[in-house]
Amino acid sequence: MSPETSFIARYDEAKRAAVEDTLQKVVRAQGIAAIALAVVWGFVTLLPIAVVAADGQVTAALVLAVTLVVPLAIGALGVRQLRRRPRMPEIAVAITPTSVQFPALERPSALAPRVRAEQWVREGTTAEIRPASGLFQAPLVVFTRQDGGKLRRRTVSAENLDIDPRILVDALGGTASA
Known part of the structure; x- marks a missing residue:
């Protein structure tokens, strides 16, 4: 994939609705x-x-x-x-020619802080697919970035995406291990 390519990974509508129903319960x-x-x-x-x-x-x-x-x-x-009525965002991750953008996420607990929207520089950001293990019943796409000694990670469930997660991994030059 060329660094000039942009991708928008959205959540699959049916799976997103199922997750929101579970969150409501x-x-x-x-x-x-x-x-x-x-x-x-x-x-x-x-x-x-x-x-x-x-x-x-x-x-x-x-x-x-x-x-x-x-x-x-x-x-x-x-x-x-x-x-509370937690909702999942439509977009899971957006990869532009210069950045990787993550939307804000609302957590189901009233005491847990909301996960803020973030924008990372595309250069130096990697992605990998981790297979399902333990409590995680679906493979995860793990985005990683090293910012001045601080390791930053964001995960997205590969199962809920409307595109093949390997496209995201290839766009960032990571490893598709699932």
Whole structure:
């Protein structure tokens, strides 16, 4: 492949929809679990407060009431998680004559930070296909770049792409090992 060639690797629509459905189920389950944990923790925390308040120790009851902040925060995170609607971007990676561009990715957890969009210089960026192993049921296209002593990596599932992943590897001069 010539360095002047541009490629846009998109996610296959059917597989993208399947991944988004799975993400929605995971997000919903996480939200429900967080709310359930908050309710249980709230009851466990509320019981000592009620006992101390019934004993007439108002200041101790107020101090213990502060401990209700934790289950309230977990409950708020659970509600926030239920409202999330994570979506996958249309484009997996774009390779232009001068750069390799990755879109921003939204993670299914409300606590995990969003993966920012990045643009790497094409020269010095390599790609390889890693076969499926362990928990990863599909081969991955691994993009690697060495930036001033810092190794940067981004991965894309080769199974979900609308083009042959070997085209991306060949465009960057990497190794297709799958």
